Amino acid sequence: MIERQNFLKVSKYLLYLKEVMQLGISSVERYRFYLRHLLLWADDHDFSKAPMIRPTFPKYLSKQVQKDNSKDLAQSTQKKNTRHKQKIFSLG
Amino acid sequence: MSITKIKIPHKVIIRAPGLLPMLYTLNELASALDMPYNTLRGWLSAGAPHEKDNSGRLWINGESFRAWVVSQKPDKKLQRLTEGQGYCMHCNQARIIESPQYTFVNEKVKRIKGYCPVCKNIINRGIRDD
Numbered sequence: 001m002i003e004r005q006n007f008l009k010v011s012k013y014l015l016y017l018k019e020v021m022q023l024g025i026s027s028v029e030r031y032r033f034y035l036r037h038l039l040l041w042a043d044d045h046d047f048s049k050a051p052m053i054r055p056t057f058p059k060y061l062s063k064q065v066q067k068d069n070s071k072d073l074a075q076s077t078q079k080k081n082t083r084h085k086q087k088i089f090s091l092g
Numbered sequence: 093m094s095i096t097k098i099k100i101p102h103k104v105i106i107r108a109p110g111l112l113p114m115l116y117t118l119n120e121l122a123s124a125l126d127m128p129y130n131t132l133r134g135w136l137s138a139g140a141p142h143e144k145d146n147s148g149r150l151w152i153n154g155e156s157f158r159a160w161v162v163s164q165k166p167d168k169k170l171q172r173l174t175e176g177q178g179y180c181m182h183c184n185q186a187r188i189i190e191s192p193q194y195t196f197v198n199e200k201v202k203r204i205k206g207y208c209p210v211c212k213n214i215i216n217r218g219i220r221d222d
Contacts, residue, residue, distance in 0.1 A: 011120075
């Protein structure tokens with residue numbers, strides 16, 4: 001079961017992207033999909049305890065596959081995911 | 093007591109698999125599925141899985157809601173038309189075409205035009221002539 005506070009933080013971050021960074025709806029929806037990985041990775045741990053979670057986020061991403069189970073996630077997707085994770089953590 | 097199935101909109105069928113394994117409030121679920129709040133409330137009274145906490149707040153588990161949406165999908169009955177039959181749009185049933193007339197649409201596709209023996213309306217059917 002996913003930690004609710006994490007979900008609220010991610011929702012807040014998406015709102016920030018939309019209102020402050022002026023991103024379009026489709027971009028925000030894309031990032032919402034990216035950030036699913038972060039929520040699923042953290043699972044029931046709060047983001048404040050993220051350094052303790054194993055496997056680490058980049059390692060977790062490298063094991064994820066695309067929808068049709070054909071390929072791993074693209075390098076650029078993994079990179080964006082990690083960048084967004086850092087932004088969320090820095091925003092608190 | 094019979095269990096009636098709710099007609100779930102296509103966008104909900106598409107979006108429901110994306111629900112996370114967590115507890116959603118009604119408002120959050122409404123925005124995740126892009127559905128009106130009152131429609132979701134109606135679904136909850138019609139049997140969608142939810143739980144109430146001590147303060148009376150409603151919580152919906154994303155995973156169980158996803159499973160419920162899947163269970164609401166209508167059972168598909170594949171009914172093939174036999175030779176000489178056509179589907180009457182007025183009776184909403186397969187009927188034997190009365191006084192059929194054949195015209196070729198192209199080399200392979202034939203069109204049959206006739207009448208419904210019950211309601212006497214026009215029935216059209218296209219068949220591939222391989």
